[in-house]
Amino acid sequence: MRGRIACWLVLGAGVLLSGCAGRRDYAPPAALVPPVRALVRAEPAGEGALVPSAQWWEALNDPQLNGLIAQGLLNAPQVAVAQARLQQARAGVLAARADGMPGLRPAAGMLHAQLPEGLGSATFYNLGFDAQWEADIWGGKRQQTRQRRAEAQVAQARVADVQVMLAAEIARSYVLMRGRETVLDLLQKRAEAEQRMLTLAQARLAGGTGTAQGVQAVQAQIAATQGAQAAAMADIVTLRDGLAVLTGQAPGALDGLKPAVIPQAPPQVVTGAVGDILARRPDIRAAERAYAAASAGVGVALARRYPSVSVLGLVGLGGSSPEAMFDTSAGAAAVLPRLTWDFPNFGRVEAGVRAARGGQEAALAQYRQAVLAALQDAEGAVTRFGAARAVASQSADQVSMAGKTMDLELIRAEAGSTSQLAAYEAVVRFLNARITAAGDRAQVSLAYVALAKAMGLGWQAPLDQGAVR
Numbered sequence: 001m002r003g004r005i006a007c008w009l010v011l012g013a014g015v016l017l018s019g020c021a022g023r024r025d026y027a028p029p030a031a032l033v034p035p036v037r038a039l040v041r042a043e044p045a046g047e048g049a050l051v052p053s054a055q056w057w058e059a060l061n062d063p064q065l066n067g068l069i070a071q072g073l074l075n076a077p078q079v080a081v082a083q084a085r086l087q088q089a090r091a092g093v094l095a096a097r098a099d100g101m102p103g104l105r106p107a108a109g110m111l112h113a114q115l116p117e118g119l120g121s122a123t124f125y126n127l128g129f130d131a132q133w134e135a136d137i138w139g140g141k142r143q144q145t146r147q148r149r150a151e152a153q154v155a156q157a158r159v160a161d162v163q164v165m166l167a168a169e170i171a172r173s174y175v176l177m178r179g180r181e182t183v184l185d186l187l188q189k190r191a192e193a194e195q196r197m198l199t200l201a202q203a204r205l206a207g208g209t210g211t212a213q214g215v216q217a218v219q220a221q222i223a224a225t226q227g228a229q230a231a232a233m234a235d236i237v238t239l240r241d242g243l244a245v246l247t248g249q250a251p252g253a254l255d256g257l258k259p260a261v262i263p264q265a266p267p268q269v270v271t272g273a274v275g276d277i278l279a280r281r282p283d284i285r286a287a288e289r290a291y292a293a294a295s296a297g298v299g300v301a302l303a304r305r306y307p308s309v310s311v312l313g314l315v316g317l318g319g320s321s322p323e324a325m326f327d328t329s330a331g332a333a334a335v336l337p338r339l340t341w342d343f344p345n346f347g348r349v350e351a352g353v354r355a356a357r358g359g360q361e362a363a364l365a366q367y368r369q370a371v372l373a374a375l376q377d378a379e380g381a382v383t384r385f386g387a388a389r390a391v392a393s394q395s396a397d398q399v400s401m402a403g404k405t406m407d408l409e410l411i412r413a414e415a416g417s418t419s420q421l422a423a424y425e426a427v428v429r430f431l432n433a434r435i436t437a438a439g440d441r442a443q444v445s446l447a448y449v450a451l452a453k454a455m456g457l458g459w460q461a462p463l464d465q466g467a468v469r
Contacts, residue, residue: 026146026295028288029364032371035275039375041382042271051270054459056452057171060263060445065174068247072170073163075248082159089152096148100141102133107314110322124334128316135310140303143296150293157289160282160459167458170246171449174263177239179442181259183435184232190431191225193424194218200421221428262441265448267389271455277378278371281456287363287370294356294363301356304349307341374454381447381454388440388447395437402426402433 052059057069073079111124136142198218204210241251271277278284314334342349406426413423452458 026292029291029367031275032368033274033375035273035278037274039271039274039277039379039382041379041386043268043382043386052452052455052457054457056455056457057167057449059266060171060448062174062260062263064257064260065171065263068174068243069167069170072166072247076166076246077248078162078166079159082155082162086152086155086159089148089155092148093145093152096141096145100136100145102131104129104131107316123320124318125320125322126314126316126318126334128314128318131313131315133311134308137309138303138306140300143299143303147293147296147300150289150296153289154286154293157282157286161286163459164282164453164456166246168449168453170243172446173239173243173246175442175445175449177236177243178260178262179438180232180235180239182262182438182442184229184236185259186431186435186438187225187229187232190428190435191222191229193427193431194222194225197421197424197428198222200419200424204421262438263445264441265385265445269385269448269451271378271382271451274375274378277455278374279456281374282459284367284370284374284456287367291360291363291367294360298353298356298360301349301353304342304352305346307339310338310340312336312338378451378454381451385444385447385451388444392437392440392444395433395440399430399433399437402430406430 055066057065106128107130108127109125111126113122115121134141198215201210201215201218205212205215240254240257244251244253247254313336316333317331406423406429409418409423409426412418413420
């Protein structure tokens with residue numbers, strides 16, 4: 001009777017203490033900058049400025065780009081890898097939760113005890129089920145569940161981070177490809193004009209009004225244009241194959257993609273407050289959740305300082321002989337409470353605590369580093385976007401001026417007041433200005449892509465997977 005009372009006292013104490021001991025509330029890292037502050041380099045948003053959505057690429061108004069990004073987010077191997085790791089982490093959460101519940105399993109065994117002098121020995125045979133449960137007195141198991149949950153949330157954030165980077169890389173490659181296609185088309189027009197210039201220079205040389213140096217100069221221009229055409233064609237093929245791989249296809253799968261114009265970015269973008277940008281960025285979320293996991297790891301290590309209470313229960317058939325295990329009338333049950341404490345190994349336990357706290361401090365430093373890097377990324381992206389728009393505006397003015405000069409030279413050549421060669425030189429200068437302007441327009445769109453990535457846009461929760469709870 002006394003043994004049964006002691007058993008239930010130990011068990012009841014474990015249940016009571018498990019509900020009130022070992023609690024460690026998680027405190028998120030302090031903000032490094034005021035969350036409501038705007039980016040330092042951001043321009044005041046004017047009327048009509050774009051407020052980008054998660055699908056920021058739709059603002060480029062290019063259906064082919066929209067389709068490629070959708071295909072990439074669905075089929076790219078790097079997304080599949082990140083999602084598989086998320087499933088693995090979620091399984092860890094389930095395992096941690098199950099570890100805190102009683103375990104039941106079929107078992108057969110023999111228990112032999114050598115009792116104190118004068119009492120002899122005792123042997124017990126059992127066939128049935130055993131159940132084991134450890135009371136979570138100091139919160140170690142709860143902290144372990146929180147740690148696994150935070151680790152799964154890190155994996156979930158990394159899925160989103162992969163989606164952000166993939167969407168940006170597909171858009172970047174697409175814009176570069178369209179830019180090179182535009183340049184290749186203009187180089188073809190320049191080659192035709194230069195070929196006409198060569199014909200005129202050779203005619204002037206034959207007529208005695210030109211020089212060999214003039215012919216050689218035009219030939220050098222033609223050679224340079226041919227080299228630029230070859231480089232542009234190689235760039236287009238390389239970028240197109242890169243797009244195929246980014247969308248989960250083999251190189252060559254997009255060879256049927258027809259040339260198109262450079263997608264044009266919106267003239268102005270609303271960046272919003274710093275807090276909103278940081279909250280959207282999956283890398284910041286991953287760093288914060290990694291700190292939460294490390295903080296929970298400290299709780300797990302601290303719980304090992306204290307005694308643990310566990311209960312082993314046996315239910316089935318059994319007795320003092322092996323035959324009793326098969327006798328249906330020989331029902332048997334036993335409850336074995338245990339109190340264990342890692343008291344002699346405090347050096348190892350304290351080393352584990354120090355290691356866990358070191359990991360927590362490292363995770364906090366990594367979080368701060370991630371925040372500062374994100375702010376630098378966003379500020380730089382805003383600056384480059386504004387600069388790219390200014391440069392593109394200037395190159396557009398250069399195209400306009402070169403076009404007016406070309407028109408005037410063509411009129412003068414038709415009237416006979418200047419040579420046809422001079423008129424075609426003006427045509428080439430106009431085409432050169434257009435080539436420069438095409439590159440600058442592409443840079444605006446590339447800067448917009450970088451800005452959207454820096455703002456943490458371009459991800460969504462997988463449709464078939466819920467949030468980690």
